[in-house]
Amino acid sequence: MSRAMTGAQMVLEALADQGVEHIFGYPGGAVLPIYDELFQQDRIKHILVRHEQGAVHAAEGYARSTGKVGCVLVTSGPGATNAVTGLTDALMDSVPIVCITGQVPTHLIGNDAFQECDTVGITRPCTKHNYLVKDVNALPRILHEAFYVARTGRPGPVVVDIPKDIQFQKGEYTGLSNSQHKSYNPRTKGDERAVQTAIEMMAKAKRPLFYTGGGVVNSGPEASRLLRELVRLTGFPITSTLMGLGAYPASDPQWLGMLGMHGTFEANNAMHDCDVMICIGARFDDRITGRIDAFSPGSKKIHVDIDRSSINKNVRVDLPIVGDCAHVLQQMIDAWNAKKPKVDKLALKSWWTEIDKWRARNCLHYRKRDDVIMPQYAIERLYALTRGHDVYITTEVGQHQMWAAQFFKFEEPNRWMTSGGLGTMGYGLPSAVGVQVAHPDSLVIDIAGEASVLMTMQEMSTAAQYDLPIKIFILNNEYMGMVRQWQELLHGGRYSHSYTAALPDFVKLAEAYQAVGIRAEKPSELDDAIREMIAVKRPVIFDCRVDKHANCFPMIPSGEAHNNMLMGDDVSEEDLEKAITEEGKVMV
Amino acid sequence: MTQPGSAYPLEKKEQRSETHTMSVLVDNEPGVLARVIGLFSGRGYNIESLTVSETEHEAHLSRITIVTSGPPMVIEQIQHQLERLVPVHSVIDLTVKGNAIERELALVKVAGTGEKRVEALRLAEAFRAKIIDTSLEHFVFEITGKQSKIEQFLALMQPLGLVEVSRTGLAAISRGPERM
Numbered sequence: 001m002s003r004a005m006t007g008a009q010m011v012l013e014a015l016a017d018q019g020v021e022h023i024f025g026y027p028g029g030a031v032l033p034i035y036d037e038l039f040q041q042d043r044i045k046h047i048l049v050r051h052e053q054g055a056v057h058a059a060e061g062y063a064r065s066t067g068k069v070g071c072v073l074v075t076s077g078p079g080a081t082n083a084v085t086g087l088t089d090a091l092m093d094s095v096p097i098v099c100i101t102g103q104v105p106t107h108l109i110g111n112d113a114f115q116e117c118d119t120v121g122i123t124r125p126c127t128k129h130n131y132l133v134k135d136v137n138a139l140p141r142i143l144h145e146a147f148y149v150a151r152t153g154r155p156g157p158v159v160v161d162i163p164k165d166i167q168f169q170k171g172e173y174t175g176l177s178n179s180q181h182k183s184y185n186p187r188t189k190g191d192e193r194a195v196q197t198a199i200e201m202m203a204k205a206k207r208p209l210f211y212t213g214g215g216v217v218n219s220g221p222e223a224s225r226l227l228r229e230l231v232r233l234t235g236f237p238i239t240s241t242l243m244g245l246g247a248y249p250a251s252d253p254q255w256l257g258m259l260g261m262h263g264t265f266e267a268n269n270a271m272h273d274c275d276v277m278i279c280i281g282a283r284f285d286d287r288i289t290g291r292i293d294a295f296s297p298g299s300k301k302i303h304v305d306i307d308r309s310s311i312n313k314n315v316r317v318d319l320p321i322v323g324d325c326a327h328v329l330q331q332m333i334d335a336w337n338a339k340k341p342k343v344d345k346l347a348l349k350s351w352w353t354e355i356d357k358w359r360a361r362n363c364l365h366y367r368k369r370d371d372v373i374m375p376q377y378a379i380e381r382l383y384a385l386t387r388g389h390d391v392y393i394t395t396e397v398g399q400h401q402m403w404a405a406q407f408f409k410f411e412e413p414n415r416w417m418t419s420g421g422l423g424t425m426g427y428g429l430p431s432a433v434g435v436q437v438a439h440p441d442s443l444v445i446d447i448a449g450e451a452s453v454l455m456t457m458q459e460m461s462t463a464a465q466y467d468l469p470i471k472i473f474i475l476n477n478e479y480m481g482m483v484r485q486w487q488e489l490l491h492g493g494r495y496s497h498s499y500t501a502a503l504p505d506f507v508k509l510a511e512a513y514q515a516v517g518i519r520a521e522k523p524s525e526l527d528d529a530i531r532e533m534i535a536v537k538r539p540v541i542f543d544c545r546v547d548k549h550a551n552c553f554p555m556i557p558s559g560e561a562h563n564n565m566l567m568g569d570d571v572s573e574e575d576l577e578k579a580i581t582e583e584g585k586v587m588v
Numbered sequence: 589m590t591q592p593g594s595a596y597p598l599e600k601k602e603q604r605s606e607t608h609t610m611s612v613l614v615d616n617e618p619g620v621l622a623r624v625i626g627l628f629s630g631r632g633y634n635i636e637s638l639t640v641s642e643t644e645h646e647a648h649l650s651r652i653t654i655v656t657s658g659p660p661m662v663i664e665q666i667q668h669q670l671e672r673l674v675p676v677h678s679v680i681d682l683t684v685k686g687n688a689i690e691r692e693l694a695l696v697k698v699a700g701t702g703e704k705r706v707e708a709l710r711l712a713e714a715f716r717a718k719i720i721d722t723s724l725e726h727f728v729f730e731i732t733g734k735q736s737k738i739e740q741f742l743a744l745m746q747p748l749g750l751v752e753v754s755r756t757g758l759a760a761i762s763r764g765p766e767r768m
């Protein structure tokens with residue numbers, strides 16, 4: 001069934017056929033025909049952002065909190081280049097995005113026309129795939145393929161660049177087809193023999209550990225459910241990366257907390273000492289492994305990943321299984337149940353005893369104070385006071401992000417949106433906008449740093465326009481705290497340009513954006529202020545004044561192994577100086 | 589604390605480097621070569637030789653032959669990184685498969701007179717190079733063969749008046765009746 005229509009109409013038609021309800025965008029000359037079509041329909045709701053980077057981050061928040069593909073519409077030239085940070089962020093964190101960009105008319109391409117840029121050239125390395133549409137009749141296929149590519153296999157951002165003349169031209173619209181893609185058909189089911197081998201390795205393990213990541217969340221809620229089932233079936237301990245938080249409930253006794261540079265003492269020591277590591281949907285990133293030649297030296301490693309190129313990239317593993325997490329988890333559960341293996345109960349018991357010793361170290365301990373709000377305390381109170389609410393958390397990048405990961409406990413997937421791979425300051429606020437659009441009645445909080453949030457602050461105006469009651473909870477230490485912490489550890493406390501003088505008054509700023517401003521300066525005021533924030537049904541900027549010098553611990557200093565962590569409560573000035581050796585200083 | 593290794597692999601571990609030839613079957617669509625080359629430059633892989641041409645017109649398929657070098661883990665990465673590009677149909681590492689046929693064509697311009705000219709002609713015959721253009725002062729030879737043969741020929745022509753060379757890069761195919 002095909003119908004004649006213009007390219008611009010095809011865009012709207014394809015979006016509707018793909019089940020798109022919201023698109024985040026910003027108009028301009030090269031996309032006006034599409035905007036004109038948007039104006040004349042009411043199936044798809046357009047959210048006008050204040051900067052194209054914000055549009056992509058909003059779409060990321062939308063996608064990550066719903067599991068759907070996030071959609072973006074921007075103009076040519078500056079519209080497209082502004083979107084690049086968001087696209088790179090989505091690529092690094094495997095977020096499915098379809099971003100439609102306008103382009104100058106076909107006959108002007110290559111002539112340095114007004115607002116022309118080589119969008120497909122610029123975005124080629126920061127998208128999973130991209131298209132320049134040169135024939136209106138190819139547009140429907142390309143649009144549907146873009147959605148397929150964005151969501152299939154390891155998800156990622158896809159750009160469709162549409163010249164303005166193509167938007168005006170008439171062609172034949174064809175709907176969704178079920179035909180297989182001619183070249184891109186990632187494997188979802190794991191190799192059955194490899195699964196059997198995995199189960200045998202797991203059954204014999206004396207010190208096993210699950211190490212999971214964002215792949216489990218991306219695979220969908222079923223993967224998280226199956227992960228829980230398998231972990232309980234085996235009785236093994238589990239840790240996860242920053243991206244994987246929520247796939248396994250933080251309240252469960254088998255949960256060891258996050259691992260990696262600012263992970264828990266128990267998780268990192270268990271990684272170092274385990275004898276069988278079952279990695280599911282994580283990619284052995286350098287913030288996780290620390291020193292690679294000292295990474296979990298005694299373990300056999302099983303790696304389940306849908307992306308074959310993630311396997312054996314940084315760390316050589318013993319058993320690769322290429323497949324979708326949910327599929328492979330189901331296969332593993334079936335194989336385990338069929339085999340009913342006799343695990344080494346005694347060995348497991350003493351492994352748990354060892355883990356409990358590490359746990360008793362109480363690595364997240366910090367000194368509470370009566371006179372100033374400790375940032376960790378602020379997150380603990382935020383967590384406690386939001387229990388019973390339907391909460392989604394986004395973050396910016398810095399110390400506050402790590403404290404959020406450490407002190408906010410997630411019980412479900414898709415509740416935690418943070419920029420992990422790229423570490424994009426300014427992610428959290430627009431991402432919260434996207435999450436709130438998808439979940440209008442939920443409590444959406446951006447745990448922010450005062451420096452990060454200023455990078456995309458203008459999206460408060462978007463929140464105001466669409467009555468999105470997002471809460472921007474700023475841990476205001478007046479410093480780029482994470483930078484300051486590294487300067488303290490690596491550069492003799494010379495705080496080169498990491499202090500922001502002349503910060504805005506965030507309460508007044510909130511008011512300027514037609515939002516509500518709240519400030520808390522003393523621990524005694526904190527609870528009431530947080531309650532007020534939750535109660536207000538409007539956007540809020542919460543200026544939480546915290547200790548300016550707090551550092552984020554535990555920490556694996558650069559160039560160290562997992563079992564060589566710096567702890568918060570035992571660092572003296574001298575330890576800090578010595579913590580990172582000369583060579584480690586070069587490593588970020 | 590112990591001496592650090594690296595959170596980023598700083599230390600350049602001296603790793604054995606291998607040379608591999610890969611065949612990549614791709615959709616012949618705009619930008620596909622840029623994707624492949626961008627992958628190599630973006631991830632810091634080496635390209636020693638690259639050839640591309642449409643090989644199946646009806647199916648719009650092109651075949652890219654890449655000679656690359658790196659440590660074994662990187663070679664494995666290259667194959668899998670290529671495989672996940674959307675327009676890529678299949679990738680084979682002909683070096684791993686073993687015993688593949690590899691050929692290159694070179695056009696070699698040699699100028700000179702007298703003794704040197706005679707010697708150039710004699711060597712060209714020995715290498716089964718064809719003369720495709722000539723005057724009293726020059727030859728253009730066409731030579732095909734393994735890269736090592738061409739290298740050898742060029743080295744011999746150097747003192748005999750080698751002017752310039754144009755090479756196609758390597759084309760390669762596996763032995764036996766199966767397709768890739």
Ligand SMILES: Cc1ncc(C[n+]2csc(CCOP(=O)(O)OP(=O)(O)O)c2C)c(N)n1
Pocket residue numbers: 396397398399400401423424425448449450451452453475477479480481482483
């Ligand atoms: C766009 C961008 N620029 C620079 C950085 C480097 N960077 C990482 S954390 C950080 C400081 C963040 O400060 P703030 O938002 O106040 O958070 P805090 O660490 O104080 O909690 C900086 C500059 C980054 N991650 N992203």
Ligand SMILES: [Mg+2]
Pocket residue numbers: 398449450451475476477478479480481
């Ligand atoms: Mg700060």
